[in-house]
Amino acid sequence: MNLEPLADVAIQIAGTDGIEIRDIQNEPSEVAARAAELAQSALRGIIARMNPDFVPCADRGPGDPKEDFNHDELGEIYFSVWDTAAGSRDLLGTFWIYNFRAEIDTPDALAVRASLVPMFDSNRPGPLADAEIRGRILRQLMMGELEFASGRVFQVIEWVFPEPPNQRPNRLGAPDHEENSETLRFLRGESVDEQHERDDFEDGNPRRVRHSRAAIIKSGLRRRRRPPPKQG
Secondary structure: OOOOOEOOOOEEOOOOOOEEEEEHHHOOHHHHHHHHHHHHHHHHHHHHHHOOOOOOHHHOOOOOOOOOOOOOOOOEEEEEEEEOHHHOOEEEEEEEEEEEEEEEEOOOEEEEEEEEEEEEOOOOOOOOHHHHHHHHHHHHHHHOOEEEOOOOEEEEEEEEOOOOHHHHHHHOOOOOOHHHHHHHHHHHOOOHHHOOEEEEOOOOOEEEEEOOOHHHHHHHHHOOOOOOOOOO
16 A cells, blocks of 8 residues: 655644654655664664563564564555654654555545554653653544645554564553553543543453544545645
8 A cells, every 4th residue: 555645744742742743754864764763772672671582673683584564565654753842853763653454445535454663762751751652642643634645634543453472562562561551541541432442462462442433433534525626
């Protein structure tokens, strides 16, 4: 699924102090390269805390096996993650959503199931600061629409967590891990519309989190029509 870039705007993450994300396709090449460097460093930190037995593919030798958990024929979006608090603008890394499975795919709207890999480090005080940011990013991408550059709308209606145990960092950690619990707490939210459907693996890790109003959202997106382009 080849995706055009999202609209070239910063997406402010609600409930955070100065966190924004952008489609990395809209960033200059030097920013994209730096974001990738920061992402690898951040991912190693997450793995060290949450699944120290897992070795990232980038750290494996030429003869070591590499898991094929990303299907290249499916869609993906890399977001750059920025901290703009206190008037600064610091690049933190990336937030990768991938393996899109379309549930609505029309010329005017795309609603998907997707998986995720958070790869950023905000260096904010408190051991669960990044877990909260992860949860709020997940929540925003599921609770609201984004727009592609063409005006076509995009929304994630279900988060799918990878199944193999050795990919545990992509599932946000062990079921009793504080970071995992914090992320899922913010994803779920507190209002009636955010009591999303959740399935777990036998070990208690989340298998999927699906929007509580997925059927209603899909019905609306099927009828969605882009406004005609403005005449000059």
